[in-house]
Amino acid sequence: MADAVRVRFAPSPTGHLHIGGARTALFNYLFARHNNGSFILRIEDTDRTRSTEEYIGSILEGMRWLNLDWDEGPYRQTDRFDIYQRYAQNLLKEGKAYPCYCSPEELEQRRQEALAQGKSPKYDGRCRNLNSPPPDRKPAIRFMMPQEGEIIVDDLIHGKVVFDNAQLDDLIIMRSDGTPTYNFTVVVDDVDMNITHVIRGDDHLNNTPKQIHIYQSLGYELPSFGHLPMILGSDKARLSKRHGATSVIAYRDMGYLSEALVNYLVRLGWSYGDQEVFTIDELIRYFSFEHIGKSAAVFNPEKLLWLNSQYIMKSTPGELVDLVMPFLIKEPIINEGQISDRVWLSKAISTLQERSRTLVELAQSLTYYIADEIEYNVKAKEKFLNEKYLANLTEVKASLETVDTFVAAEIEKVFTSASQKLETKLGNIAQPVRVAVTGKTESPGIFEVLEILGKEKTLNRLARAIHVITMKS
RNA sequence: GGUCCCAUCGUCUAGAGGCCUAGGACGUGGCCCUCUCAAGGCCGUAACACGGGUUCGAAUCCCGUUGGGACUACCA
Numbered sequence: 177m178a179d180a181v182r183v184r185f186a187p188s189p190t191g192h193l194h195i196g197g198a199r200t201a202l203f204n205y206l207f208a209r210h211n212n213g214s215f216i217l218r219i220e221d222t223d224r225t226r227s228t229e230e231y232i233g234s235i236l237e238g239m240r241w242l243n244l245d246w247d248e249g250p251y252r253q254t255d256r257f258d259i260y261q262r263y264a265q266n267l268l269k270e271g272k273a274y275p276c277y278c279s280p281e282e283l284e285q286r287r288q289e290a291l292a293q294g295k296s297p298k299y300d301g302r303c304r305n306l307n308s309p310p311p312d313r314k315p316a317i318r319f320m321m322p323q324e325g326e327i328i329v330d331d332l333i334h335g336k337v338v339f340d341n342a343q344l345d346d347l348i349i350m351r352s353d354g355t356p357t358y359n360f361t362v363v364v365d366d367v368d369m370n371i372t373h374v375i376r377g378d379d380h381l382n383n384t385p386k387q388i389h390i391y392q393s394l395g396y397e398l399p400s401f402g403h404l405p406m407i408l409g410s411d412k413a414r415l416s417k418r419h420g421a422t423s424v425i426a427y428r429d430m431g432y433l434s435e436a437l438v439n440y441l442v443r444l445g446w447s448y449g450d451q452e453v454f455t456i457d458e459l460i461r462y463f464s465f466e467h468i469g470k471s472a473a474v475f476n477p478e479k480l481l482w483l484n485s486q487y488i489m490k491s492t493p494g495e496l497v498d499l500v501m502p503f504l505i506k507e508p509i510i511n512e513g514q515i516s517d518r519v520w521l522s523k524a525i526s527t528l529q530e531r532s533r534t535l536v537e538l539a540q541s542l543t544y545y546i547a548d549e550i551e552y553n554v555k556a557k558e559k560f561l562n563e564k565y566l567a568n569l570t571e572v573k574a575s576l577e578t579v580d581t582f583v584a585a586e587i588e589k590v591f592t593s594a595s596q597k598l599e600t601k602l603g604n605i606a607q608p609v610r611v612a613v614t615g616k617t618e619s620p621g622i623f624e625v626l627e628i629l630g631k632e633k634t635l636n637r638l639a640r641a642i643h644v645i646t647m648k649s
Numbered sequence: 650g651g652u653c654c655c656a657u658c659g660u661c662u663a664g665a666g667g668c669c670u671a672g673g674a675c676g677u678g679g680c681c682c683u684c685u686c687a688a689g690g691c692c693g694u695a696a697c698a699c700g701g702g703u704u705c706g707a708a709u710c711c712c713g714u715u716g717g718g719a720c721u722a723c724c725a
Contacts, residue, residue: 188725223724280723287722294650297721316723334654343652343721351723358725382653382720405655405718412717440661443674447662450673469655469662472718476660479675489688530688591684606684618686 181213182372185239185246186362188220189231192423193238195475196377196407196415199441203404204375205244206442206463216369217249222361224254238424242434243456251369253361260356263364263394264317264349272393273349275315276303299346317350319360319390327385332373332402332465339385347386359383363390366399375402378472402465405445406472415475427480431503431534433491436484444473453486485533493522493529496538500525503539509546516546524628527620541619545628550615550637557611557644565608566645571598572609573638582631584623591623612641 185201187193193201208215217239221227236250253260267273287297303318321344329337349360356364366374381403391398409419421427427437439454446469448454448462488496497518504510524545525538532538544550552561575590576582595602606622613634619625626634 186725190725220725226724276723278723283723291650296651298651318723329653337653339653345721348723353723355723357723362725377719378654379719380725383725385653403654408718410660414718443661445661450663452661452674466665471655473662474660476675479661482675485688528687531686595684601684603684610685616686620686622684 181208181211182216182370183208183213183375184216184218184369184371186218186220187235188223189228189235190223190226191231192425193235194422195424198238198242198424199407199444200377200404201239201244202438202441206459207373207375209460210463214247217246218251218365220253220358220361222253222356222358234425241428242424242438253365257355259368260361260364267393268317273317273319274304275309276318276348277310277313277315278303301346314352316348316352318346319349321346321389327388329384329388329401332400333468333470334403337381344386359386360390363387367394367396371399373400373402375404378403378406404468405470407444408472408474410474412474419475420477431536432484433487436487440480440483445469481533488532488538489529493526496525497521500535500538503535504542507539509539509543527624527628531620544614552611552615556615556617560608560611561641561645563645565604566642568598568600568605569608569612569638569642572605573635573642576634582627584627587623587626613637
């Protein structure tokens, strides 16, 4: 099993788990599972000023919600400083890295000058062969990049990409405060953790040649690289807060199912013929790099919403009871601890499944089933709770009072005969009743609604509606 | 500025030289169903960025142009 697949997702805890990161994690996960390999989670928190514990927690929460279970970790780079230190000292000893005494301020100034003159803001290598180091400064450590020749990145998605070594900078691998930097820690960790495939965003393609040189200096074999295309906002700019919600947790709170988000994310850049909806097992089975596109994808909330509605329809009412419960409590439509009858709630939910695109919508629609009193939508009330429909409501109420088995089929009979007796279309009876019991002009089939509501609530609401009309006139 | 990546309907994509008068999905328009709203069904709408090659033949291969993106930090 020496060549067992080992991949990793390595987020930086400088923000919540966002859409782009989640997709990178997902592709790593699918690749690992497809190959019976290992999926490793590593927190890249070497930037101590921007990393927070809160974000680490949030990222893990997002990963768990998406069901992207990892096999190892989370490792934290801040726990591994001694390892980087050791590798850096070795490079120093072997003359493959050197101390640099330039201060950040000096460096920044030279950068600006170079930029102003239209030159490349590359480090000039002035500390490469320093004879007399300034005594009072703590140096950073720079990696000695080859200055000529070219290097080829053989990418799983992009194929061979050629870079000119002269273009590469002597990058800092250890800061003057002794902490390591990104391009160094990734390599050390990927070596140390036996990562076989580095699957990450396109934005890292330019870093790859530098990292390859570090691998080679360290004397290690290269992993395979695969650079995923980016996710863009509607204006084709990199996806950010400006485009609306970007954190995975925000989608959970907006009532999306994690399976729907996963399904949506995977289709951003990956395809399997014409198939749009996949189970996670199918994704694992079908996943392959051959079907990953090269171009960036625009995040489209409309399609995500559609997928979510598909998943809500596919779910069983029983599953939805559990999923919608937190939203019912949050609204609040029911009080925490107030245990509703699950069977009854399932039945109510089953009427709403194909009418709810999110769990939030589902919870809100459930209100008129659960609440003691409903609120009338102003327009609905004006249009249907008036003199014109009074006789219809009164007739239906009177007939319903005589129904013993209060089920949809029996209720329908009442409506049909009322329609004949009053010589009016069914709609002229159903709509005012609908407003009377739900407060709105849209709802599931009225017979079903009344059955679920039960005889008592139905009659009470009809009575109230009749009362409202009578008072008005 | 330099380096690198990318380029099919508004959006996600199928397409690996002839199967393409370019297919599917979201959206959107119309119709059907119908107690409302949905769901569902049917029918539309809409794309190979541009210019050169290569080839009997190009959305597919090559070059250039244009456009977009990424990187260019003692961030990751």
